[in-house]
Amino acid sequence: MPYLQPATNNIFGLQPAEGPQGRVNLYAVSSSEAVPILPGDAIVWTSVATVRAAVSADTPATIRLVGAAADALSTASFSGVTYNLPVYDDPQQIFAIAVTTSAGLTITDYGKAFNILTSSTGTGVVSTAVSGGRSKHALHVVSASSGGYLRMVSLHPVEVFGASGFVVTTSAGKPQKYLVTPNVGVAYVPLTT
Numbered sequence: 001m002p003y004l005q006p007a008t009n010n011i012f013g014l015q016p017a018e019g020p021q022g023r024v025n026l027y028a029v030s031s032s033e034a035v036p037i038l039p040g041d042a043i044v045w046t047s048v049a050t051v052r053a054a055v056s057a058d059t060p061a062t063i064r065l066v067g068a069a070a071d072a073l074s075t076a077s078f079s080g081v082t083y084n085l086p087v088y089d090d091p092q093q094i095f096a097i098a099v100t101t102s103a104g105l106t107i108t109d110y111g112k113a114f115n116i117l118t119s120s121t122g123t124g125v126v127s128t129a130v131s132g133g134r135s136k137h138a139l140h141v142v143s144a145s146s147g148g149y150l151r152m153v154s155l156h157p158v159e160v161f162g163a164s165g166f167v168v169t170t171s172a173g174k175p176q177k178y179l180v181t182p183n184v185g186v187a188y189v190p191l192t193t
């Protein structure tokens with residue numbers, strides 16, 4: 001995956017990294033949605049039991065996380081019909097996600113809950129619904145709280161094993177990739193079967 005580069009400000013949303021990879025269920029997306037969905041976007045429930053891409057105003061107290069988009073859905077496709085979107089929705093799924101700030105997280109942040117920054121900017125990644133675009137969602141390091149959408153698991157191995165051997169890039173000033181999991185019980189409500 002070319003977007004998994006150590007200490008690089010490139011964003012890609014939530015991408016399955018470990019755990020039960022591949023569990024995907026279909027969720028309805030209303031034709032009234034105006035925001036395109038990109039692969040890796042955090043997907044949340046709406047008030048009418050459909051799903052949409054998370055936006056910055058969403059909070060876990062009012063909007064529940066479903067999972068991460070497994071495919072793109074352009075608003076050009078929304079022509080008065082309801083589409084189904086494949087979503088990675090396993091509560092044990094571990095995702096890779098980028099931090100685009102130089103704030104730098106430390107080992108004391110592992111296990112804490114974080115929210116999602118939905119309008120990140122980065123380099124090297126096309127963020128449109130066409131031409132293989134990727135999500136603009138990233139880990140919001142400033143908004144750590146007990147009710148965040150994602151729970152920190154660890155630093156991503158791409159950050160630990162650099163080109164010159166074992167190098168831990170944990171200093172502030174470098175954007176990093178982390179492993180996270182849905183914050184089960186607080187913000188995560190997948191499809192029940």
